[in-house]
Amino acid sequence: MNVAVAKTGNGRAVSDLFASAEGRLPGSPSVIATRREAFGTYERLGLPHRRIEEWKYTDLRALVGEVLPLAAAPDAAALKRAAEAVKTHAIAGARKLVLVDGVFAPDLSDVKALAGQAGFKTLRESLEKDAGLLKTASTDAVISLNAAMATDGVVLDIADGAQLSTPIQILHIATSASASAFTRSRVAIGKGARVTIVESFISASAGAYQVNDAVLITVGDGADVAHIRLMDDAPDAVNVSSHFVTIGAAVKFNFFNMTTGAAVSRLQGFITLAGEGSELSANGVNLLQKTEHGDTTLVVDHAVPNCVSREVFRAVIDDRAHSVFQGRIIVRPDAQKTDGKMMTRALLLSDEAEADNKPELEIFADDVSCGHGATAGALDDSLLFYLKARGLPEKQAQALLIQAFVGEAIEQIADDGLREHVIGIAERWLERRS
Amino acid sequence: MALLEVKDLKVRVEEREILHGLTLTVNEGEVHAIMGPNGSGKSTLSHVIAGKPGYEVTDGQILFKGEDLLEMSPDERAAKGVFLAFQYPVEIPGVATMTFLRTALNAQRKARGESEYSTPDFLKKVREVSKSLNIPQDMLKRGVNVGFSGGEKKRNEVLQMALFEPSLCILDEMDSGLDIDALRIAADGVNALRSPKRAMVVITHYQRLLNYIVPDVVHVMSKGRVVKSGGKELALELEASGYAQFEDAA
Ligand SMILES: Nc1ncnc2c1ncn2[C@@H]1O[C@H](COP(=O)(O)OP(=O)(O)OP(=O)(O)O)[C@@H](O)[C@H]1O
Ligand SMILES: [Mg+2]
Numbered sequence: 001m002n003v004a005v006a007k008t009g010n011g012r013a014v015s016d017l018f019a020s021a022e023g024r025l026p027g028s029p030s031v032i033a034t035r036r037e038a039f040g041t042y043e044r045l046g047l048p049h050r051r052i053e054e055w056k057y058t059d060l061r062a063l064v065g066e067v068l069p070l071a072a073a074p075d076a077a078a079l080k081r082a083a084e085a086v087k088t089h090a091i092a093g094a095r096k097l098v099l100v101d102g103v104f105a106p107d108l109s110d111v112k113a114l115a116g117q118a119g120f121k122t123l124r125e126s127l128e129k130d131a132g133l134l135k136t137a138s139t140d141a142v143i144s145l146n147a148a149m150a151t152d153g154v155v156l157d158i159a160d161g162a163q164l165s166t167p168i169q170i171l172h173i174a175t176s177a178s179a180s181a182f183t184r185s186r187v188a189i190g191k192g193a194r195v196t197i198v199e200s201f202i203s204a205s206a207g208a209y210q211v212n213d214a215v216l217i218t219v220g221d222g223a224d225v226a227h228i229r230l231m232d233d234a235p236d237a238v239n240v241s242s243h244f245v246t247i248g249a250a251v252k253f254n255f256f257n258m259t260t261g262a263a264v265s266r267l268q269g270f271i272t273l274a275g276e277g278s279e280l281s282a283n284g285v286n287l288l289q290k291t292e293h294g295d296t297t298l299v300v301d302h303a304v305p306n307c308v309s310r311e312v313f314r315a316v317i318d319d320r321a322h323s324v325f326q327g328r329i330i331v332r333p334d335a336q337k338t339d340g341k342m343m344t345r346a347l348l349l350s351d352e353a354e355a356d357n358k359p360e361l362e363i364f365a366d367d368v369s370c371g372h373g374a375t376a377g378a379l380d381d382s383l384l385f386y387l388k389a390r391g392l393p394e395k396q397a398q399a400l401l402i403q404a405f406v407g408e409a410i411e412q413i414a415d416d417g418l419r420e421h422v423i424g425i426a427e428r429w430l431e432r433r434s
Numbered sequence: 435m436a437l438l439e440v441k442d443l444k445v446r447v448e449e450r451e452i453l454h455g456l457t458l459t460v461n462e463g464e465v466h467a468i469m470g471p472n473g474s475g476k477s478t479l480s481h482v483i484a485g486k487p488g489y490e491v492t493d494g495q496i497l498f499k500g501e502d503l504l505e506m507s508p509d510e511r512a513a514k515g516v517f518l519a520f521q522y523p524v525e526i527p528g529v530a531t532m533t534f535l536r537t538a539l540n541a542q543r544k545a546r547g548e549s550e551y552s553t554p555d556f557l558k559k560v561r562e563v564s565k566s567l568n569i570p571q572d573m574l575k576r577g578v579n580v581g582f583s584g585g586e587k588k589r590n591e592v593l594q595m596a597l598f599e600p601s602l603c604i605l606d607e608m609d610s611g612l613d614i615d616a617l618r619i620a621a622d623g624v625n626a627l628r629s630p631k632r633a634m635v636v637i638t639h640y641q642r643l644l645n646y647i648v649p650d651v652v653h654v655m656s657k658g659r660v661v662k663s664g665g666k667e668l669a670l671e672l673e674a675s676g677y678a679q680f681e682d683a684a
Contacts (some may be wrong), residue, residue, distance in 0.1 A: 381487070386524045386578075389484050390534075390594065391512035391542035400537060404528025404577075 014043055014067075018148060021070040025151065027127040027134075034131035039148035045141035054268075057324040057356045058295040060142070063264045064238050068210050070149060071101040071179035078175040078204075083108055085173050085204040089232075091421055094169035094198065101174060102151040102181030108171075117164050118195075119157030123184055126155045133186055133216070138270075142240050146182055146214045153185035156197075160190035160220065167196035167226075167418065174237065177207025184214045191220035191248070196415065197227045201241075201261075203234035208263075210238040221248040221275055226256075228418060232425055233261040235290065240266045249275025249304075255282040256413055258422060259294040260429045266295040266324075273300070273307040273335075280309040283409045287429045288321035288353075295324035302335040305365075311342040314409045316402055317353035318433060328360040331368050338368040346376040347405050349398070399430045436497075437462045437633045438483070438602055443494035445475075445482055445658075452478045454658040455494065460602070463630040467644055467669060468637045470655030471677045476637045477521055479655075480604045484518040485511050498602065512538075513545035517600035519591035521607045521637075526578035531590070534578045535560060539597060563596045567623050568616075584611030592623045603627065604635045609643040621646030641673040656680045 018039045025035060047064065048055035074082065082100040086108055090096055095117070098108035104122045114120055126133055133155070134147040154170055174181060189195060201211060211233065219225055233239050239262045247253050257267050273280060286294040300309045315323035329340045346355035359372040379401050387397035406426055413419040438460040445453040452475050460466050468476055482489050483496060485508035496503040503511060526534070540550040551559070564574065567589050579587050588608055595603055605624065609617055624634065624647055636647055644652075644666060652668040653660045654677070661680045662668065 382524050383526050385486050385508065386520070386526065387534075387538070388508040389486070389512055389518055390538040391509050391545065391598070392538055393509045393541065393545075394507070396537070396541060397509075400529050400534070401526070404526065407528045 014046070017067055017069060021149060024070065024073070025149065026124040027131065031127050031131040031134065034134050035148045038134065038144045041139060041144040042141050042148060045144070048141050054140075054297070057326070057358070058264075058266050058293065060240070060264070063293055064210075067145065068178055068180045070151070071176050071181050071209070073103050074100040074105070074175060079105060079108070081175050081204040082173045085202055086171060089171060089200050089202050091167055091169050091198060092417065094167040096169050096171060097154045098171045098173065099152060099154070099181075099183055101176055101179070102183050104152045104154065114168070117162060118168065119159070121155045123150060123153035123155060133184060136214070136216070136244060138242070138244075140242070142212060143214060143242050146184055146212050146242065149180070149182035149212070150184035150214070151182055153183045155185065156187045158187070158189045158193045158195050160192060162190060162193045162195070164193075164195045167198050169198040169200060172199070172201045172211060172213065174203045174207070174209040174211065174234065175205055177205065177209055180210040180212065182212045184216075186216045189217070189219045189223050189225055192222040193220065194224040196418070197225070198418070199229045201231045201233050201239055203237060207234055208236040209234070211240070213239070213241040215241070215243050217243070217245040219245070219247045219251050219253060222250045223248070224252045226254045226414065226418075228413065228422070229257040229267065230422070230425060231257070231259040231262060231265055231267065233265065235261060235263060235292075237262045238264045241268070243267070243269040243271070245269065245271040247271065247273050247275060247278050247280065249277055251275065251278040253278065253280050254412065254414065255280070256409070256422070257284040257296060258425065259286045259288070259296070260425055262292065262294070264293045266297065268297040270299045271301065273302050273309065274304060276304050276306045278307045280307065281412055282309065283312045283412045284314070284325070285406045285409045285426070286315040286317070286323045286325070287406070287426060288316070288323050289318040289429075289433060290321060291319065292321045293324075294321070295326070297324070297326040299328045299330065300340065301330045301332070302338040302340060303332050305334060305336045305338065307335070307338060309340040311344075312409045312412060313342075313344040314406045315344075315346040315355055316349065316406060317346060317355055318349040320350070320352045322354040322356070324356045326358040326360070327372065328362065329370055329372075331363040331365050331370060333364040336365050336367045338365060338370065340368070340370040342372040344372075344374045345405070347402065348376060348378055395433070402430060403427075435462050436460070437499060438635075439497040440479070440483075441495050441497070443479075443482070443496065444492045445478060446490045446492055447478065447488065451492070452658055453482070456659055458653065458660055460633045460635060462633055464650045465628065465634045465636060465647060467649040467652045468635060468655055469639065469652065469669060469672055474655045475658040476655055477606055480518050480606045480635075480637065483604060484508060484516060509541065510545065512598070512600075513542045515601035517595050517598060517603050519588070519595060519603065519605045519608055521610070523579050523587045523591055525580045525582075527580050529578050531574045531576060531578050532560070535574075535594065535597060538594070542598060559597065563593055566626070567593055567596070568619050569593055585613060585616045588612055589616065589620055592620050596623060596627060599627075601632050602635070603632065604637070606637045607639065608636070609638055609640060617643065618646060641669045644669050654680050
């Protein structure tokens, strides 16, 4: 590749992205040096494209083209619109932490109410000390770009034994079109703690904005965690999110992601089972229409023996949309007695809908039980006819069957209220179908 | 008044003609039985009336309350009062029976311009009907027909019929798979729905069902046509002599 002068589609030099943002990026001079290095990595690699194995089905160069400039910090009007969006998307009773265009918004957040339950600071505050949170082992281009550009995020510490009865909801709200928000958060969950973390990605003004988010999660031994992600972005948005989760011993970790928006989205999760006797349930739903492209990529790494992982993934694809599911299960040589299963199903609602499913098992231990299964197909005509013969119009009959189909993943959410919230988002997606 | 008029109906499935000019008129308040050998086209007729895709009507017409039924989508037909109790009801995992019943009932009411049922009214109605049909409440919490026994599936069809109050009920082998007690209960449920405004078409192989649901007219179908019609004694005749005599007539 010729990198003499890397330029984007409209002739802007790639380096302008960082140069024009640098003055606004929080951190001491040493932090800025770390950022510059990370940006160097990104500049060298450029946006991922189809010749990079992990990005084979999600060619960001072709799908996105260029990274938009950093969003301006939200002004009063933007915050006001964000406040409206919070009202409609907040989960009842949750402690809210709100990021607007990549900047923490204290007035929209429940920092005080959270105080007794979790340690909290912003990424900006954390970077005043050191660049620790900008560092990850990954050399992925979008993660490097995130390290270079991250303006803010939440840094949560859940103490050992803490039992949080109400969820913590991190809301990412985009208010400005034609701009990018870069956020990075860390959640450290103590031993024996019990917590539910919800992340919601929404917009307060439909537009072609971009989100690049990264979350680092560590889970102490014996913790019980529910982690729910709701990517409900505007139709023209781009959302590329990366997750790094390290799980201790005897943990119950229940992960759920649902994608119901964005022209282009990718969630890449890297989950390591690093302590014995843990159970991971990782589930996802892609609901895609028009020409949307949604990619869920999960790498589950069994690094130690005696862990269980279960993955249930459902994709519903309408019009000319494209769903990608890549699920890799790695079983390290020591990880005997691993029990890892993955089941993915795609429902194609139109002839032009597309589903790519790439399961991979990399097994280096000999005493394990691992497997995967996949199906893809249309709605069952005989079921549709039964419903129509009972008076349901075509669209309504389809909606009932689609809800049943995704229900197999949604029902993995244990909390009734959260499950209803998620079902509500899926219903709104169904209503948007033309 | 004629509720259903099937006139010289010719139907093809996958290039093969199954119904070869079938004519049948059912008036309001009447109960008709259709009997006939396996493969004579009884289910095909019921499917075409309900609007199942995959059947090509090449000739003839079906009028329901004087309107052209073949022009309507299956859901429109249901809202107008056509109900088919399927010979083989499908299982729909993940759709709770209660949700299904309420969605269907309200969809029909909405299509007719009636107000939707409130939840308490709906629950009351379902409880009444399911009790009279000996259907336990916990069955209604399961997916539609999921894990139901053959007989339970059939009772669930009668439950829907009682709930939707259609004006034309077509029962396709409602008696198959029912034990003697269940048969009586289901038949009682059907009889309770008999009314001067409602007609029923009962498809069966066995005279026994017609002891419970006594028909006004009995038709014999053979090879895609109605070959003989008569009173309820025709069913007894068939029971004694079989269909051989009609094979030639067809
Ligand atoms: N989808 C189909 N494709 C091909 N042939 C079909 C199809 N559906 C029905 N047929 C044929 O049409 C004929 C009539 O079938 P139908 O099910 O209507 O008979 P029936 O009278 O209901 O029989 P039974 O008493 O066994 O229920 C049979 O020969 C059957 O094989
Ligand atoms: Mg039949």
